[in-house]
Amino acid sequence: MNIKNKIKITVNGKQMLIIPKLSIRNLITKLKLPVNKIAIELNKKIIDKKRISKIQLKKGDKIEIVHFIGGG
Protein backbone atom coordinates (compact mmCIF):
# COMPACT_ATOMS: atom_id res chain seq x y z
CA MET A 1 0.00 0.00 0.00
CA ASN A 2 1.13 3.51 -0.74
CA ILE A 3 2.55 5.25 2.30
CA LYS A 4 0.19 8.19 1.63
CA ASN A 5 -2.76 5.99 2.50
CA LYS A 6 -1.36 5.06 5.86
CA ILE A 7 -2.35 6.83 9.06
CA LYS A 8 -0.17 8.00 11.89
CA ILE A 9 -0.70 6.79 15.44
CA THR A 10 1.46 6.86 18.58
CA VAL A 11 2.34 3.63 20.35
CA ASN A 12 4.18 3.90 23.67
CA GLY A 13 5.37 7.38 22.77
CA LYS A 14 6.66 6.35 19.33
CA GLN A 15 5.03 7.31 16.04
CA MET A 16 3.86 4.47 13.84
CA LEU A 17 2.31 4.29 10.40
CA ILE A 18 -0.49 1.77 10.05
CA ILE A 19 -3.09 0.89 7.46
CA PRO A 20 -6.48 2.53 8.05
CA LYS A 21 -9.09 0.58 10.04
CA LEU A 22 -6.50 -1.68 11.66
CA SER A 23 -8.01 -3.17 14.81
CA ILE A 24 -6.20 -3.09 18.13
CA ARG A 25 -5.99 -6.88 18.01
CA ASN A 26 -4.26 -6.68 14.62
CA LEU A 27 -1.81 -4.15 16.00
CA ILE A 28 -1.02 -6.41 18.98
CA THR A 29 -0.52 -9.37 16.64
CA LYS A 30 1.71 -7.25 14.40
CA LEU A 31 3.81 -6.33 17.44
CA LYS A 32 3.93 -10.02 18.47
CA LEU A 33 2.67 -9.26 21.98
CA PRO A 34 0.91 -11.86 24.16
CA VAL A 35 -2.57 -10.49 24.91
CA ASN A 36 -2.78 -12.24 28.28
CA LYS A 37 0.35 -10.48 29.56
CA ILE A 38 -0.44 -6.89 28.65
CA ALA A 39 -2.90 -4.06 29.26
CA ILE A 40 -3.88 -1.46 26.68
CA GLU A 41 -4.88 2.17 26.95
CA LEU A 42 -6.38 4.01 23.99
CA ASN A 43 -6.30 7.79 24.38
CA LYS A 44 -5.94 7.37 28.16
CA LYS A 45 -8.90 5.01 28.45
CA ILE A 46 -8.30 1.38 29.41
CA ILE A 47 -9.55 -1.00 26.76
CA ASP A 48 -11.31 -4.21 27.75
CA LYS A 49 -9.20 -6.90 26.09
CA LYS A 50 -12.34 -8.77 25.05
CA ARG A 51 -13.20 -5.86 22.74
CA ILE A 52 -9.87 -5.33 20.96
CA SER A 53 -10.98 -7.00 17.73
CA LYS A 54 -13.88 -4.57 17.45
CA ILE A 55 -11.97 -1.33 17.93
CA GLN A 56 -10.42 0.19 14.82
CA LEU A 57 -7.58 2.66 15.13
CA LYS A 58 -7.97 6.20 13.88
CA LYS A 59 -5.50 8.88 12.82
CA GLY A 60 -3.82 10.48 15.82
CA ASP A 61 -4.77 7.75 18.29
CA LYS A 62 -2.43 7.36 21.22
CA ILE A 63 -1.93 3.84 22.50
CA GLU A 64 -0.11 2.69 25.60
CA ILE A 65 0.72 -1.00 25.98
CA VAL A 66 2.09 -2.06 29.36
CA HIS A 67 3.23 -5.22 31.07
CA PHE A 68 4.81 -6.25 34.34
CA ILE A 69 8.49 -5.71 34.97
CA GLY A 70 10.65 -6.20 38.04
CA GLY A 71 9.89 -3.82 40.88
CA GLY A 72 10.00 -3.43 44.65
Add this chain to the structure above:
Amino acid sequence: MIDKKFKIVNKTFKSRLIVGTGKYKSFNECAKAIKTSGADIVTVAVRRVNISDKNKARLMDYIDPKKITYLPNTAGCFTADDAIRTLRLAREIGGWKLVKLEVLGDKRNLFPEMIETLRSTELLTKEGFKVMVYCNDDPLMAKRLENAGAVAIMPLAAPIGSGLGIQNKVNIKIIRKQTKLPLIIDAGLGQASDATIAMELGCDGVLINTAIAKAKNPIQMAEAMKLAVISGRKSFLSGRINPNLFGSASTTNQGII
Protein backbone atom coordinates in the same frame (compact mmCIF):
# COMPACT_ATOMS: atom_id res chain seq x y z
CA MET B 1 3.29 -21.50 70.77
CA ILE B 2 1.41 -22.10 67.54
CA ASP B 3 1.67 -19.14 65.21
CA LYS B 4 -1.46 -17.65 63.74
CA LYS B 5 -1.67 -17.73 59.97
CA PHE B 6 -0.24 -14.88 57.89
CA LYS B 7 -3.37 -13.58 56.24
CA ILE B 8 -3.95 -10.63 53.94
CA VAL B 9 -7.63 -9.95 53.35
CA ASN B 10 -8.87 -13.55 53.25
CA LYS B 11 -5.87 -15.21 51.70
CA THR B 12 -3.35 -17.16 53.76
CA PHE B 13 0.32 -17.11 52.86
CA LYS B 14 3.05 -19.53 53.93
CA SER B 15 5.90 -17.05 54.06
CA ARG B 16 6.07 -13.78 55.96
CA LEU B 17 8.75 -12.60 53.57
CA ILE B 18 7.59 -10.67 50.53
CA VAL B 19 10.23 -10.17 47.86
CA GLY B 20 10.62 -7.45 45.24
CA THR B 21 11.58 -8.39 41.68
CA GLY B 22 13.58 -5.28 40.71
CA LYS B 23 17.34 -4.69 40.37
CA TYR B 24 18.42 -8.29 39.69
CA LYS B 25 21.09 -8.99 37.07
CA SER B 26 18.67 -11.20 35.15
CA PHE B 27 15.18 -12.68 35.36
CA ASN B 28 16.86 -16.01 35.93
CA GLU B 29 18.68 -14.75 39.03
CA CYS B 30 15.47 -13.09 40.23
CA ALA B 31 13.49 -16.33 39.85
CA LYS B 32 16.16 -18.32 41.70
CA ALA B 33 16.31 -15.81 44.56
CA ILE B 34 12.52 -15.87 44.93
CA LYS B 35 12.46 -19.65 45.00
CA THR B 36 15.20 -19.76 47.64
CA SER B 37 13.51 -17.07 49.74
CA GLY B 38 10.36 -19.17 50.00
CA ALA B 39 8.27 -16.06 49.34
CA ASP B 40 4.80 -16.62 47.97
CA ILE B 41 4.15 -12.95 47.23
CA VAL B 42 6.33 -10.83 44.92
CA THR B 43 5.98 -7.18 44.01
CA VAL B 44 5.97 -6.20 40.35
CA ALA B 45 5.84 -2.89 38.48
CA VAL B 46 3.84 -1.74 35.45
CA ARG B 47 5.77 -0.25 32.53
CA ARG B 48 5.52 0.19 28.76
CA VAL B 49 6.42 -2.87 26.68
CA ASN B 50 9.41 -2.43 24.43
CA ILE B 51 7.84 -2.41 20.98
CA SER B 52 11.14 -2.23 19.12
CA ASP B 53 12.61 -5.37 20.72
CA LYS B 54 9.91 -7.99 20.33
CA ASN B 55 12.02 -10.85 21.63
CA LYS B 56 12.88 -9.22 24.95
CA ALA B 57 12.36 -11.52 27.94
CA ARG B 58 9.29 -10.94 30.08
CA LEU B 59 9.02 -11.27 33.86
CA MET B 60 5.87 -13.37 33.55
CA ASP B 61 7.82 -15.97 31.55
CA TYR B 62 10.14 -16.52 34.52
CA ILE B 63 7.82 -16.07 37.50
CA ASP B 64 4.51 -17.78 37.06
CA PRO B 65 1.65 -15.68 38.46
CA LYS B 66 -0.39 -18.86 38.87
CA LYS B 67 2.16 -20.22 41.35
CA ILE B 68 3.13 -17.04 43.15
CA THR B 69 1.01 -14.03 44.07
CA TYR B 70 1.86 -10.95 42.04
CA LEU B 71 1.49 -7.75 44.01
CA PRO B 72 1.44 -4.92 41.45
CA ASN B 73 2.97 -1.70 42.75
CA THR B 74 2.83 1.95 41.76
CA ALA B 75 6.58 2.55 41.76
CA GLY B 76 7.51 5.86 40.18
CA CYS B 77 4.09 7.45 40.81
CA PHE B 78 4.06 10.90 42.39
CA THR B 79 0.32 11.64 42.33
CA ALA B 80 -2.88 9.81 43.19
CA ASP B 81 -3.97 10.04 39.53
CA ASP B 82 -0.78 8.30 38.35
CA ALA B 83 -1.13 5.59 40.99
CA ILE B 84 -4.76 4.88 40.16
CA ARG B 85 -4.05 4.77 36.42
CA THR B 86 -1.20 2.33 37.01
CA LEU B 87 -3.22 -0.01 39.20
CA ARG B 88 -6.18 0.00 36.85
CA LEU B 89 -3.79 -1.13 34.11
CA ALA B 90 -2.35 -3.80 36.41
CA ARG B 91 -5.87 -5.05 37.09
CA GLU B 92 -6.53 -5.21 33.35
CA ILE B 93 -3.46 -7.39 32.72
CA GLY B 94 -4.87 -10.21 34.78
CA GLY B 95 -7.44 -9.18 37.29
CA TRP B 96 -5.23 -8.22 40.22
CA LYS B 97 -7.13 -6.56 43.05
CA LEU B 98 -4.56 -6.93 45.83
CA VAL B 99 -2.09 -4.12 45.18
CA LYS B 100 0.76 -2.22 46.76
CA LEU B 101 0.23 1.53 46.76
CA GLU B 102 3.35 3.65 46.77
CA VAL B 103 3.04 7.37 46.06
CA LEU B 104 6.37 9.13 46.38
CA GLY B 105 6.95 12.76 47.24
CA ASP B 106 10.65 13.33 46.70
CA LYS B 107 12.97 11.90 44.06
CA ARG B 108 16.02 11.89 46.33
CA ASN B 109 14.82 10.46 49.63
CA LEU B 110 11.89 8.57 48.04
CA PHE B 111 9.72 9.23 51.07
CA PRO B 112 6.01 8.65 50.56
CA GLU B 113 3.77 11.64 49.83
CA MET B 114 1.26 10.85 52.53
CA ILE B 115 -1.55 13.24 51.54
CA GLU B 116 -1.68 11.74 48.03
CA THR B 117 -1.22 8.26 49.51
CA LEU B 118 -4.23 8.70 51.78
CA ARG B 119 -6.35 10.09 48.93
CA SER B 120 -5.33 7.20 46.66
CA THR B 121 -6.14 4.64 49.37
CA GLU B 122 -9.67 6.02 49.67
CA LEU B 123 -10.26 6.13 45.90
CA LEU B 124 -8.79 2.70 45.19
CA THR B 125 -10.71 1.09 48.04
CA LYS B 126 -13.95 2.55 46.65
CA GLU B 127 -13.06 0.96 43.29
CA GLY B 128 -12.77 -2.45 44.90
CA PHE B 129 -9.00 -2.68 45.18
CA LYS B 130 -7.45 -4.25 48.28
CA VAL B 131 -4.73 -1.78 49.07
CA MET B 132 -1.52 -2.56 50.93
CA VAL B 133 -0.02 0.83 51.63
CA TYR B 134 3.62 1.86 51.69
CA CYS B 135 3.79 4.67 54.21
CA ASN B 136 5.88 6.66 56.60
CA ASP B 137 6.36 5.33 60.12
CA ASP B 138 3.85 7.82 61.52
CA PRO B 139 1.27 6.17 63.81
CA LEU B 140 -1.34 8.90 63.19
CA MET B 141 -1.10 8.53 59.43
CA ALA B 142 -1.15 4.73 59.77
CA LYS B 143 -4.45 5.08 61.65
CA ARG B 144 -5.89 7.29 58.94
CA LEU B 145 -4.89 4.78 56.27
CA GLU B 146 -6.59 2.03 58.25
CA ASN B 147 -9.75 4.12 58.50
CA ALA B 148 -9.58 4.78 54.75
CA GLY B 149 -9.74 1.04 54.04
CA ALA B 150 -6.10 -0.09 53.75
CA VAL B 151 -5.75 -3.88 54.05
CA ALA B 152 -2.12 -3.75 55.23
CA ILE B 153 0.06 -1.04 56.70
CA MET B 154 3.57 -1.04 55.29
CA PRO B 155 5.79 1.53 56.97
CA LEU B 156 9.35 2.10 55.81
CA ALA B 157 12.33 1.12 57.94
CA ALA B 158 14.45 3.74 56.17
CA PRO B 159 14.55 5.24 52.64
CA ILE B 160 13.91 2.74 49.81
CA GLY B 161 17.08 0.89 48.85
CA SER B 162 19.14 2.54 51.61
CA GLY B 163 19.88 -0.63 53.58
CA LEU B 164 19.92 1.35 56.84
CA GLY B 165 17.58 -0.93 58.79
CA ILE B 166 14.80 0.21 61.14
CA GLN B 167 15.44 3.79 62.20
CA ASN B 168 12.46 4.32 64.46
CA LYS B 169 11.62 1.23 66.46
CA VAL B 170 9.41 3.20 68.84
CA ASN B 171 7.05 4.28 66.06
CA ILE B 172 6.88 0.76 64.65
CA LYS B 173 6.01 -0.56 68.13
CA ILE B 174 3.31 2.08 68.54
CA ILE B 175 1.81 1.23 65.14
CA ARG B 176 1.92 -2.46 66.13
CA LYS B 177 0.00 -1.73 69.33
CA GLN B 178 -2.70 0.26 67.58
CA THR B 179 -3.50 -1.95 64.57
CA LYS B 180 -4.72 -5.47 63.99
CA LEU B 181 -4.10 -5.13 60.25
CA PRO B 182 -1.09 -6.90 58.79
CA LEU B 183 1.94 -4.72 59.56
CA ILE B 184 4.72 -5.20 57.07
CA ILE B 185 8.04 -3.37 57.06
CA ASP B 186 8.60 -2.19 53.51
CA ALA B 187 11.86 -0.60 52.37
CA GLY B 188 15.20 0.21 53.90
CA LEU B 189 16.33 -3.15 55.29
CA GLY B 190 19.95 -4.05 54.60
CA GLN B 191 20.84 -7.38 56.16
CA ALA B 192 19.29 -10.43 57.78
CA SER B 193 19.41 -9.04 61.32
CA ASP B 194 17.30 -6.05 60.18
CA ALA B 195 14.56 -8.46 59.10
CA THR B 196 14.81 -10.30 62.42
CA ILE B 197 14.46 -7.04 64.35
CA ALA B 198 11.35 -6.14 62.33
CA MET B 199 9.79 -9.49 63.22
CA GLU B 200 10.84 -9.20 66.87
CA LEU B 201 9.01 -5.88 67.04
CA GLY B 202 5.86 -7.85 66.24
CA CYS B 203 5.52 -7.07 62.55
CA ASP B 204 3.58 -9.61 60.51
CA GLY B 205 6.04 -9.60 57.65
CA VAL B 206 8.75 -7.78 55.75
CA LEU B 207 9.12 -6.73 52.14
CA ILE B 208 12.67 -6.84 50.79
CA ASN B 209 14.08 -6.07 47.37
CA THR B 210 17.42 -4.23 47.19
CA ALA B 211 19.00 -6.02 50.17
CA ILE B 212 18.61 -9.32 48.31
CA ALA B 213 18.95 -8.21 44.68
CA LYS B 214 22.08 -6.12 45.22
CA ALA B 215 23.85 -8.41 47.69
CA LYS B 216 27.07 -9.91 46.31
CA ASN B 217 25.36 -13.29 46.48
CA PRO B 218 21.63 -12.64 46.06
CA ILE B 219 20.59 -16.29 46.26
CA GLN B 220 22.38 -16.83 49.56
CA MET B 221 21.02 -13.55 50.92
CA ALA B 222 17.52 -14.69 49.92
CA GLU B 223 18.01 -17.74 52.12
CA ALA B 224 19.45 -15.62 54.94
CA MET B 225 16.38 -13.36 54.83
CA LYS B 226 14.04 -16.34 54.85
CA LEU B 227 15.72 -17.73 57.98
CA ALA B 228 15.93 -14.28 59.58
CA VAL B 229 12.18 -13.77 59.22
CA ILE B 230 11.40 -17.21 60.65
CA SER B 231 13.88 -16.63 63.46
CA GLY B 232 12.55 -13.18 64.32
CA ARG B 233 8.96 -14.42 64.32
CA LYS B 234 9.78 -17.33 66.64
CA SER B 235 11.75 -15.03 68.92
CA PHE B 236 8.79 -12.63 69.10
CA LEU B 237 6.33 -15.42 69.87
CA SER B 238 8.63 -16.97 72.49
CA GLY B 239 8.44 -13.96 74.80
CA ARG B 240 11.86 -12.51 75.43
CA ILE B 241 13.38 -12.07 78.92
CA ASN B 242 13.25 -8.64 80.49
CA PRO B 243 16.41 -6.69 79.76
CA ASN B 244 18.43 -6.01 82.92
CA LEU B 245 21.26 -3.59 83.54
CA PHE B 246 23.13 -6.02 85.74
CA GLY B 247 24.26 -9.62 85.32
CA SER B 248 22.45 -12.74 86.40
CA ALA B 249 24.67 -15.84 86.57
CA SER B 250 23.58 -18.78 84.49
CA THR B 251 25.14 -21.25 86.95
CA THR B 252 23.89 -21.67 90.48
CA ASN B 253 26.24 -21.01 93.38
CA GLN B 254 24.83 -24.03 95.22
CA GLY B 255 27.54 -26.69 95.72
CA ILE B 256 30.35 -24.31 94.81
CA ILE B 257 33.77 -25.56 95.96
